[in-house]
Amino acid sequence: MTSKVRSGMGDVVGDFVEVYSDDDHARAIGLSSILSPDGQALPARIPSVEPGTWLTIYRGMLLIRMLDERLMTMQRQGRVGFYADARGQEASVIAPVAVLEPGDWVVPSHREGGAALYRGLPIGTYVAQIFGNVNDIGKGRQMPVHPATPRELCFLPMSSCVATQLPQATGIAWAAKIRRDKTIVLAYLGEGATSAEDFHTGVNFAAVFKAPVVFVCVNNQWAVSTPARAQSASETFAVKALAYGIPGVRVDGNDVFALYAAAREAADRARQGGGPTLIEAVTYRLGAHSSSDDPDRYRSASDTETWATKEPLIRFRAWLLANHLLDEARDARLRDELEREIKQAVAATEGLPSPARRTLIEDVYRRPPRALEDQLAELERVRAGRP
Secondary structure (H helix, E strand, O other), rough: OOOOOOOOOOEEEOOEOOOOOHHHHHHHHHEOOOOOOOOOOOOOHHHOOOOHHHHHHHHHHHHHHHHHHHHHHHHHOOOOOOOOOOOHHHHHHHHHHHHOOOOOOOOOOOOOOHHHHHHHOOOOHHHHHHOOOOOOOOOOOOOOOOOOOOHHHOOOOOOOOOOHHHHHHHHHHHHHHHOOOOOEEEEEHHHHHHHHHHHHHHHHHHHOOOOEEEEEEOOEEEEEEEEEEOOOOOOOOOOOHHHOOOOOOEEEEEOOOHHHHHHHHHHHHHHHHOOOEEEEEEOOOOOOOOOOOOOOOOOOOHHHHHHHOOOOOOOOHHHHHOOOOHHHHHHHHHHHHHHHHHHHHHHHOOOOOOOOOOHHHOOOOOOOOOHHHHHHHHHHHHHHHOO
């Protein structure tokens, strides 16, 4: 026996419930693009913002590119223990966060350090976390590239545990809805996270309760060494959203304009009570998964070279230059300014001592219990007997 219950997203068609329209399906399997690979775009399709916004986004993308290059080099020199960069994915990191209000929350995966910097995290604080030293506000408790941030930035620490951040994002959004405020949550995930149970939990709960979440699935083609084609039999990752009864939008993840437009539409929908949206940003990780990875063992150099011609910084810079929002001299000054800031941050941070050992037992209990005090005392005795 078939049901004819009407869905809020579609209409009854014969004896079946249509939960999404042909247009919904087309957006989920297509590829929205505004900025061409050579940096051209029809003015009518570009999102309407203050011109300075595009330069701020460009600066955010350029900063994380330059930081990634510097810190990955330092890791190879033995000055940093571990690093994971976002080269080639800068648009998918910065464009979505640029649509948020200051009180909105960001729940990252593990490659969105640039979003924290865009929200206002000082470069020196970011670098201190890479070293895990006394200036690390996380007190060395997380692996490198997982920065803690001041609470006012509304930015959760990064998560390397695949998809575990998604129920957390939904929980924050549901709390905001219960409180009847206009806060929304931006949650990042990789395409590999769609194979984890927490993806289902987070997205399904958000859909059922219309929690104000924007899920951005950064499809960089590889979950470590597993190709995207081995993750799912679905036509796309965005189309999964339709099964949960929410919009799914697939966009060119190297196109700043397409990403910004999709994220702003999703953010507006969430803020107005329309519930969550899943955006798939189709991009490519130009570098290794991390400094512990060798991508040459599982992917071809020709694929990387092809994607490098479509990377987001080159495309966006070409548009900025063509539209006179940037010129070569101003770009050179910006790069020099960022280079100085990065050098100063590294110079001021590298070589600082580790956090005090007592911080190992602090910040969980108001007063550390006797058992932890005894363990710390034993550690101090052991360390005192060694050079």
